[in-house]
Amino acid sequence: xxxxxxxxxxxxxxxxxxxxxxxxxxxxxxxxxxxxxxxxxxxxxxxxxxxxxxxxxxxxxxxxxxxxxxxxxxxxxxxxxxxxxxxxxxxxxxxxxxxxxxxxxxxxxxxxxxxxxxxxxxxxxxxxxxxxxxxxxxxxxxxxxxxxxxxxxxxxxxxxxxxxxxxxxxxxxxxxxxxxxxxxxxxxxxxxxxxxxxxxxxxxxxxxxxxxxxxxxxxxxxxxxxxxxxxxxxxxxxxxxxxxxxxxxxxxxxxxxxxxxxxxxxxxxxxxxx
Amino acid sequence: xxxxxxxxxxxxxxxxxxxxxxxxxxxxxxxxxxxxxxxxxxxxxxxxxxxxxxxxxxxxxxxxxxxxxxxxxxxxxxxxxxxxxxxxxxxxxxxxxxxxxxxxxxxxxxxxxxxxxxxxxxxxxxxxxxxxxxxxxxxxxxxxxxxxxxxxxxxxxxxxxxxxxxxxxxxxxxxxxxxxxxxxxxxxxxxxxxxxxxxxxxxxxxxxxxxxxxxxxxxxxxxxxxxxxxxxxxxxxxxxxxxxxxxxxxxxxx
Numbered sequence: 001x002x003x004x005x006x007x008x009x010x011x012x013x014x015x016x017x018x019x020x021x022x023x024x025x026x027x028x029x030x031x032x033x034x035x036x037x038x039x040x041x042x043x044x045x046x047x048x049x050x051x052x053x054x055x056x057x058x059x060x061x062x063x064x065x066x067x068x069x070x071x072x073x074x075x076x077x078x079x080x081x082x083x084x085x086x087x088x089x090x091x092x093x094x095x096x097x098x099x100x101x102x103x104x105x106x107x108x109x110x111x112x113x114x115x116x117x118x119x120x121x122x123x124x125x126x127x128x129x130x131x132x133x134x135x136x137x138x139x140x141x142x143x144x145x146x147x148x149x150x151x152x153x154x155x156x157x158x159x160x161x162x163x164x165x166x167x168x169x170x171x172x173x174x175x176x177x178x179x180x181x182x183x184x185x186x187x188x189x190x191x192x193x194x195x196x197x198x199x200x201x202x203x204x205x206x207x208x209x210x211x212x213x214x215x216x217x218x219x220x221x222x223x224x225x226x227x228x229x230x231x232x233x234x235x236x237x238x239x240x241x242x243x244x245x246x247x248x249x250x251x252x253x254x255x256x257x258x259x260x261x262x263x264x265x266x267x268x269x270x271x272x273x274x
Numbered sequence: 275x276x277x278x279x280x281x282x283x284x285x286x287x288x289x290x291x292x293x294x295x296x297x298x299x300x301x302x303x304x305x306x307x308x309x310x311x312x313x314x315x316x317x318x319x320x321x322x323x324x325x326x327x328x329x330x331x332x333x334x335x336x337x338x339x340x341x342x343x344x345x346x347x348x349x350x351x352x353x354x355x356x357x358x359x360x361x362x363x364x365x366x367x368x369x370x371x372x373x374x375x376x377x378x379x380x381x382x383x384x385x386x387x388x389x390x391x392x393x394x395x396x397x398x399x400x401x402x403x404x405x406x407x408x409x410x411x412x413x414x415x416x417x418x419x420x421x422x423x424x425x426x427x428x429x430x431x432x433x434x435x436x437x438x439x440x441x442x443x444x445x446x447x448x449x450x451x452x453x454x455x456x457x458x459x460x461x462x463x464x465x466x467x468x469x470x471x472x473x474x475x476x477x478x479x480x481x482x483x484x485x486x487x488x489x490x491x492x493x494x495x496x497x498x499x500x501x502x503x504x505x506x507x508x509x510x511x512x513x514x515x516x517x518x519x520x521x522x523x524x525x526x527x528x
Binding site for chain 2: 155157158160161162163164165166167168171175176179180183
């Protein structure tokens, strides 16, 4: 019996669902549920992790990320302004910085700051400085390009209006351009914050005191005492507590700004007449 | 008092190899309204943008209220506070509400205190008939309202001269009247105004003088009734014929 194209598509679709049901059923029968519960969902281990996983580890992750983000944002803004500077050497320096730190692993920067710098210069940063510098240095490289694009996406007419009111170049930048640029780049910056949240785990390579543990280190430490995947699952969920709301925030902001593209600075010459 | 508010002498402006202004002389007396008309590409917007140095002239001098703007040592930011500019695309600061649009330059540039700046802002908002929009964001306003706020913003700096660069060209036809009404009122109050416009009716009724520009030159100038009513130059005649009676013109041969 020849099936029409549409009938064939339907048969194909139904058979996919059937396959999924069969696989799920087989797995459910074969699986050793008590073993799975013991290794993934061991409530005793999970209970033992509380409240420290929240009050110490989650809190520290948030603090480390905030420090790194704040420093990275400030440095990124400076780099973005350097990239837009009429002074050539500023632009070159910024470009070299950005290309370098986007190209090397963040872990390498952590190692350099916590082991390399003390050896080379005899400087010993405390944990907060290390995490702030390391995350900030790497984050700035990414954020600089975003901020630059945002600044260039501010319509030229806004700058002309500010200048025509007697604002100096710097005043225009501060009062009109940068506030508007940040509105435009809020969604990509939120994504950057998510990435930094996860990168904050790299601090583990430094010896941490117990009250300095962030989520990943805390999970590892619990794991060494309790041979179960539960600790990893718990801290993983804690990361999601941070990153999922941020992701939603980013998408919300994107919708609110109408999903404006910031990659095309040419699209801003609105209403400039001859 | 017939002092000169704006004196432009031998103004030239080139963009690369393109000569947009080829030697312009304009004198505007205090309290005068001068309308600049002409086909697109004739250099009239460039001329206006040179008057507050948004475009850097290639040659010639511009003197506004006794200050030579083309002097390399002039404090152009200070000079610009005395010259109000209204743009075709409004250019209200999109991140600030109406009141702050009117206050920001007063506060940051003129260093007025908050109370005084707010007083000035509210007074000018009332002048343009938008007192009820104090807290609105620019995006919530119609084009005509945005342009009136832009006029109030420029007026809040207490300028000596107002420049209008095609202020109604981006507006829906039914909103043009609101903006022209505000401009007419401003003219009646004795403001010195330079207006680049395609609104011939407005030019005819409000302008003390009309300049017709074409190809980077002022081709014809004089009282409105003369330049618009009885143009002498052939290019002025054909331009006005197209603008005033567009349905009876054949396609341009050039």
